[in-house]
Structure formats: structure tokens, C-alpha cells
Amino acid sequence: MTLTSHNDTQARTALIEAEHISKSFSSADGSTLHVLDDVSIDLHAGEVVALLGRSGSGKSTLLRTLAGLIAPTSGEVRYRGRPLNGANPGAAMVFQSFALMPWLTVQDNVELGLRAAGVPRQERRERALAAIDGIGLDGFETAYPRELSGGMRQRVGFARALVLRPDVLMMDEPFSALDVLTSENLRAELIGLWAQPAFPTRCICIVTHNIEEAVLLADRVLLLGANPGHLRAEVPVDLPRPRDRRSPAFEAIVDRLYAALTGRDEQSAAERAPVPGPLTHPLPAATVGGLAGLVQIVHTHGGRADLPDLADELSFEVDDLLPLVDAARMLGLLEVDGAWALLTEAGRAWHAADILRSKELFAGMVVAHAPLVRTIVRALQNSEDGTLRDDFFRDLLRRGYGPDDIEKQLDIAIDWGRYGELFDYDADSGELMLAEVSQEQSG
Structure with a gap:
């Protein structure tokens, strides 16, 4: 009827x-x-x-x-x-x-x-x-x-x-x-x-x-x-x-x-800017664990997964799944063709790597493709002692984000940078430090 x-x-x-x-x-x-x-x-x-x-x-x-x-x-x-x-x-x-x-x-x-x-x-x-x-x-x-x-x-x-x-x-x-x-x-x-x-x-x-x-x-x-x-x-x-x-x-x-x-047409004019930066290319809300899980699932599906079917299989909704897809695509782990997610060679290599190699590969990907992480690393490298307060990056982000989004962007960047052992973060003091500086201080 x-x-x-x-x-x-x-x-x-x-x-x-x-x-x-x-x-x-x-x-x-x-x-x-x-x-x-x-x-x-x-x-x-x-x-x-x-x-x-x-x-x-x-x-x-x-x-x-x-x-x-x-x-x-x-x-x-x-x-x-x-x-x-x-x-x-x-x-x-x-x-x-x-x-x-x-x-x-x-x-x-x-x-x-x-x-x-x-x-x-x-x-x-x-x-x-x-x-x-x-x-x-x-x-x-x-x-x-x-x-x-x-x-x-x-x-x-x-x-x-x-x-x-x-x-x-x-x-x-x-x-x-x-x-x-x-x-x-x-x-x-x-x-x-x-x-x-x-x-x-x-x-x-x-x-x-x-x-x-x-x-x-x-x-x-x-x-x-x-x-x-x-x-x-x-x-x-x-x-x-x-x-x-x-x-x-x-x-x-x-x-x-x-x-x-x-699709790629989701990108705004700002996102299509010739020089990607933290204000034009925000980091999608995805953890390293979530990215690893998505890559593993797509690999299990033979390197090619239909996104609607995948969302249904995982009981995900669009706000849950798409940030992971966006992050994987930003880092070169996946390509998207219509409603299909396709595992790249970089994605296959990351999936197959042991933990140490996985960290090395991830560090290279985020420095190359994640503008805010790259900005943090370069700023720390150019600081006098390899350390900077998080407020420095808040001030930079304030030109393009509201207060809540500033914190979200910093949280994602810190999560990605820590996993790649690019830098460390002391939440009590609000200090970011290059990985080698952190190791020297802990040693």
C-alpha cells in the first residue's frame, strides 16, 4: 500500500x-x-x-x-x-x-x-x-x-x-x-x-x-x-x-x-587556496585510533568500501563517518570516488607497518598534509629552546575560528603530533615542545 x-x-x-x-x-x-x-x-x-x-x-x-x-x-x-x-x-x-x-x-x-x-x-x-x-x-x-x-x-x-x-x-x-x-x-x-x-x-x-x-x-x-x-x-x-x-x-x-x-566540490573557495594553511584547511575531527580503524576496515573490504554500506554496517551517521574519511583523504590514506572509499598505497603501507614504522609514516604524512601540525612543528623548530606556549597557537587560530573550534583544532593537532612523536604537550603548563627537547628534559 x-x-x-x-x-x-x-x-x-x-x-x-x-x-x-x-x-x-x-x-x-x-x-x-x-x-x-x-x-x-x-x-x-x-x-x-x-x-x-x-x-x-x-x-x-x-x-x-x-x-x-x-x-x-x-x-x-x-x-x-x-x-x-x-x-x-x-x-x-x-x-x-x-x-x-x-x-x-x-x-x-x-x-x-x-x-x-x-x-x-x-x-x-x-x-x-x-x-x-x-x-x-x-x-x-x-x-x-x-x-x-x-x-x-x-x-x-x-x-x-x-x-x-x-x-x-x-x-x-x-x-x-x-x-x-x-x-x-x-x-x-x-x-x-x-x-x-x-x-x-x-x-x-x-x-x-x-x-x-x-x-x-x-x-x-x-x-x-x-x-x-x-x-x-x-x-x-x-x-x-x-x-x-x-x-x-x-x-x-x-x-x-x-x-x-x-566529494571534492565540498571544498569552499578558501579550501582551494593555492597555499594550504591552518586557517584555510582545518583538521577534521578524527583521532589516530579512528583513522587506523577506518583504514583497517577498508583494507578488510579489499581496499574498496561503499560508504553508505560501511556506515550502515558500523551504525555510524554522517557526522561520525565523514570526518574520518576527510582526515584519511587529507593525509593521503584514502581516495574518494563518488560514494566509494579507496585505500591508497600510503594507506596500505601504514596498515601493514609495525608500531614504530607506523609512527614514522604518520609523522611524515601529517607534516606534509596537515597544515596546523606542520605550523606547530616549524614554529617549535624556530623557537629559541624548542618550546612554545599553546596560547601562541590560539592567537594564530583566533583569526579564523571561534573559541570552541580553536580548542578542537589544537586537540586534534596535539593528538596527531604526539602519535607521530613530533612534539609533546604538558597540559598543566600549556607548553608544547619538540620531541627531542621533551626527551632531553625527561632524561
Whole structure:
């Protein structure tokens, strides 16, 4: 049986329009963090839209901007043709963290938005009970959040949003805090609700970093690039519901999205700069152990692994797998062809090496291909005594990163440099030192 949405017959009406949206935040140190850059999208009646991208693509910031919870630095958001100057009256949000009031019952939590809107008590009660029943929580009206499982708490979040009868239901990774089976069940129930004529919303917009989730749910997938977030591609999903993960058409769309997220065109103009540097080529969030594990797995697959299949096999999501792939490609351990990861000769040599040789090979790779590690090594070599404080490198990175990303970049560089025995780090004093200087001091 093929499910069709009650919205299928609706005209393609633009409910929310965002034109040339950019968003920047000022850091405590006075620097500016650019999160979104010139994003233009429309959300129409009768469709489910997924915002898909890796970390740093500004998915959640964009969703909150569409909801009117964050004002854009430049550009304009319109709801039904009228510019937004505050919260979007036609949108309701479902959050990853459930965001329930622990001191309120299920019914009271569901009534919160209605109470804020000044809806009379009896109408609030009737609408809340109908929403609770519709989401499968009847019998739990007087329960408190602490008495509910994660899946049931998220159902309360759905009911609280749907009771407002919004034009657009916005969901920020609503299934990512749940176990696999609960997530799968709630996704299926959401699509079942969407197919019902009485479903009280005309459009769904969901943020996700799970490619299969996007293809399961969405009619359109908007693919966002990162640093700063920008719209890279729009991929239609013209498949009947319910969707079969094993069908060739489903797998083809998944492969297309993996290829887009891992492809060379993901590089921004800055990343294509002729001289790679720490500010233009950030280190992907990958540990040496994670890299070794990925190389081993690809080797076990005969040196050639399909990334969607590999992610499914390992129960990984895009934010877990792609940084490892990016790091392996940066260091020359893997090449990527579409959705395929291919082991290079350097990758085979590193996999086959004993521990000492592995460290030597890794040291050569990071000095050659990891700009921040190379910068640290050269700075230490040019210092008077082979040592420098970590604050020196924080100051260098501050021109291109926010405070959190500065720490992440330093942590990755220190992990890679230590493994390659290029330098050591004293966390207590905040001092980096060349490996030979560290050995002399310890001797």
C-alpha cells in the first residue's frame, strides 16, 4: 500500500521564504563567527523538507532563523509574504533535547503554547487531550516527564507542537537522542500522521545529519556545506511512501548524497587556496585510533568500501563517518570516488607497518598534509629552546575560528603530533615542545 499525504492535492504555496540569509555571531574575544552565508530557500505547502549537512553547516541556526527565533545578520525571512520581525506565528518547534518542563504533567506541557497564546482553559484542555491521543499517549495525561521513556517524552514534544496547528512543523534532529528502534518507530508514525487528512500542519522541515533519515522522510533534501553554512544542492526524493531502504532507487539517492558530502566540490573557495594553511584547511575531527580503524576496515573490504554500506554496517551517521574519511583523504590514506572509499598505497603501507614504522609514516604524512601540525612543528623548530606556549597557537587560530573550534583544532593537532612523536604537550603548563627537547628534559 502506498501512502499519500493529505497535502498532495494542495497548491504549491510558499509558506516561508528566506532570501540571502547570512548570520554571524560575535565571540567574547571580539572575533566574528560566520555561521550562514547567503542562503536562499522556500518551504511550500504539501512537502517534507530535510536540511542535511555535516557539523558546521549551520543547519540548526537556519531552522531557528526560519522559525523567527534568531534574526539574520542580513537577508530576509517572510511568512506568507510578510517579513518576520519576531517568532514565526505559523511555525512550531520540536527539539532534540525534548525541552519539557519537569514539574509539569504531560497535559500541562502540551498546553504550554496554548496558554501563552491566551487560548481559553476549556479549549486548551480539549485540544491538548486530542493531541495527546493522536500521538499515542492517551492514559499518560497526568504523568510527569521523569516517568516517561525517551520516546514517550519526544511524543510529548510532538503533541506540544502539533496542538498549535502550525502551518510548518520544524524539527531539530528530533530522533538523534533516541535508540535505533524507538527512532525508527517514531519516524514511521510521523509519516503515518502526515498521510492523514486531519494532520494539523501543511509542511514539515527537519534538520538531520542522518542521510537515510533524510531520504526516508523528505520530498526534498537541501544539502548544506560548512564553514560557513551555505546551500550546496537540492536533491528531490520522488519515491512513494512507505519507502524501502533496500530498493535500488532509495540506495541511488543515498549514494548521491554521500557522494555530494564527500566529494571534492565540498571544498569552499578558501579550501582551494593555492597555499594550504591552518586557517584555510582545518583538521577534521578524527583521532589516530579512528583513522587506523577506518583504514583497517577498508583494507578488510579489499581496499574498496561503499560508504553508505560501511556506515550502515558500523551504525555510524554522517557526522561520525565523514570526518574520518576527510582526515584519511587529507593525509593521503584514502581516495574518494563518488560514494566509494579507496585505500591508497600510503594507506596500505601504514596498515601493514609495525608500531614504530607506523609512527614514522604518520609523522611524515601529517607534516606534509596537515597544515596546523606542520605550523606547530616549524614554529617549535624556530623557537629559541624548542618550546612554545599553546596560547601562541590560539592567537594564530583566533583569526579564523571561534573559541570552541580553536580548542578542537589544537586537540586534534596535539593528538596527531604526539602519535607521530613530533612534539609533546604538558597540559598543566600549556607548553608544547619538540620531541627531542621533551626527551632531553625527561632524561
